[in-house]
Amino acid sequence: MAGNRATKRLDITGDCCPITFVKTKLALEEMQPGEILEVLLKDGDPLANVPRSLKDEGHRILQVQQVNSDTYLLIVERGKGE
Amino acid sequence: MKPAMTSDYKDIDFNQLKRGGFIKQQGPDLFVMRLRSIGGYLTSQDLENIARLARKYGRGEVHLTTRQGVEIPGVRLADYRELIAEIENLQLLPGACGPRIRSIVGCPGREVCPNGVVDTQAMARQVDQAFFGREVPAKFKIAIAGCPNACTKPRENDIGLQGVVYPQLVVDRCSLCGLCQFICPGGAIKIIDGRVTIDRQKCCGDGACVASCPTGAWTAGARGFVLYAGGKMGRRPRLGDRMFNLIPEDGVIPRINSVLQVFIKYRQGNERLADTIERLGSGGFRELILSLSREEVAAGGRE
Numbered sequence: 499m500a501g502n503r504a505t506k507r508l509d510i511t512g513d514c515c516p517i518t519f520v521k522t523k524l525a526l527e528e529m530q531p532g533e534i535l536e537v538l539l540k541d542g543d544p545l546a547n548v549p550r551s552l553k554d555e556g557h558r559i560l561q562v563q564q565v566n567s568d569t570y571l572l573i574v575e576r577g578k579g580e
Numbered sequence: 581m582k583p584a585m586t587s588d589y590k591d592i593d594f595n596q597l598k599r600g601g602f603i604k605q606q607g608p609d610l611f612v613m614r615l616r617s618i619g620g621y622l623t624s625q626d627l628e629n630i631a632r633l634a635r636k637y638g639r640g641e642v643h644l645t646t647r648q649g650v651e652i653p654g655v656r657l658a659d660y661r662e663l664i665a666e667i668e669n670l671q672l673l674p675g676a677c678g679p680r681i682r683s684i685v686g687c688p689g690r691e692v693c694p695n696g697v698v699d700t701q702a703m704a705r706q707v708d709q710a711f712f713g714r715e716v717p718a719k720f721k722i723a724i725a726g727c728p729n730a731c732t733k734p735r736e737n738d739i740g741l742q743g744v745v746y747p748q749l750v751v752d753r754c755s756l757c758g759l760c761q762f763i764c765p766g767g768a769i770k771i772i773d774g775r776v777t778i779d780r781q782k783c784c785g786d787g788a789c790v791a792s793c794p795t796g797a798w799t800a801g802a803r804g805f806v807l808y809a810g811g812k813m814g815r816r817p818r819l820g821d822r823m824f825n826l827i828p829e830d831g832v833i834p835r836i837n838s839v840l841q842v843f844i845k846y847r848q849g850n851e852r853l854a855d856t857i858e859r860l861g862s863g864g865f866r867e868l869i870l871s872l873s874r875e876e877v878a879a880g881g882r883e
């Protein structure tokens with residue numbers, strides 16, 4: 499549902515830390531507060547680290563869906579900060 | 581060439597020397613000056629001072645120890661007094677050797693590391709203040725890690741402290757986003773029938789749910805330290821046993837004290853703590869700790 503409102507989609511399944519977070523951060527910086535970003539990422543380090551870093555930066559995860567055995571989709575609302 | 585006993589040598593304060601940090605190295609009349617950090621941090625000013633001392637008294641180089649210390653090799657005995665006076669002046673900290681409590685190793689902890697759940701640096705300062713350099717029957721090492729990742733290898737030390745936080749759910753904040761059940765490393769969290777549930781037996785206390793939950797529904801419940809005891813490396817390595825599951829921050833110093841008291845009381849021969857615990861059994865040792873009276877623990881303490 500939230501996915502339908504997404505204005506951008508990012509695939510970081512081929513990246514590792516810290517590229518995963520940096521790409522996500524840059525994508526969100528180009529968006530307006532309240533807009534929705536979808537992020538496709540792998541479990542393990544990316545799933546453990548990207549969501550908590552997004553929280554630190556004031557963005558909000560609305561939903562997490564498991565796409566297949568090792569891939570997840572984050573639906574992120576861009577926060578009001580910088 | 582053996583250096584003669586000059587008058588310089590007779591001025592040496594053996595009590596000062598005994599406190600440690602000045603260690604014989606290969607080669608006639610050569611010593612290593614060992615300095616310690618507390619929890620692995622040195623200021624840029626410390627580094628500049630150490631660099632200067634290494635040029636002046638050593639060979640212009642230092643060796644980084646496995647316990648986060650800095651050693652200056654190539655120092656002469658005749659320079660000891662002058663060097664130790666400079667070290668004191670510059671507020672650098674000498675290290676320890678021999679049967680003493682060694683420098684306290686610590687990871688950066690929650691101030692810096694995103695995984696950290698406790699303030700390891702504040703704890704390292706407390707433990708250093710309370711115990712560093714104390715004479716004990718055998719060498720005694722303490723390390724502190726900020727979370728269950730255990731980067732500073734707490735279980736390889738006589739005593740290892742490891743930060744934990746056990747989460748508490750504030751149900752009405754939860755948006756059922758699903759994140760926590762996917763990131764919980766032990767599979768402790770499950771969303772069942774639209775409700776977040778936790779199996780406490782499977783929770784390792786790494787606080788991943790608390791750090792990540794976008795709505796703040798997972799909050800820090802109990803926070804503190806796991807205490808491991810009886811680890812060592814060397815020729816016959818042994819991993820420390822999990823003695824206490826959750827010690828609040830202000831309970832750590834008395835608990836370390838009680839471990840020391842039991843060790844001192846029950847040690848035989850040349851045992852390290854690891855050997856004493858091996859002989860008495862982990863459970864038996866723990867019982868002895870718990871049976872110590874308040875007075876005994878206090879008597880072993882210092883300000």
Ligand code: SF4
Pocket residue numbers: 687688689690693694695696697725726727728729730731732
């Ligand atoms: S033990 Fe935990 S807090 Fe400390 S450095 Fe490792 S991951 Fe970070």
Ligand code: SF4
Pocket residue numbers: 753754755756757758759760761776792793794795796797798
């Ligand atoms: S991460 Fe937080 S908001 Fe999301 S399901 Fe878990 S408790 Fe609820």
Ligand code: SF4
Pocket residue numbers: 745746747763764765766767768769778782783784785786787788789790
């Ligand atoms: S603290 Fe870690 S192990 Fe415990 S429930 Fe939260 S995520 Fe799972």
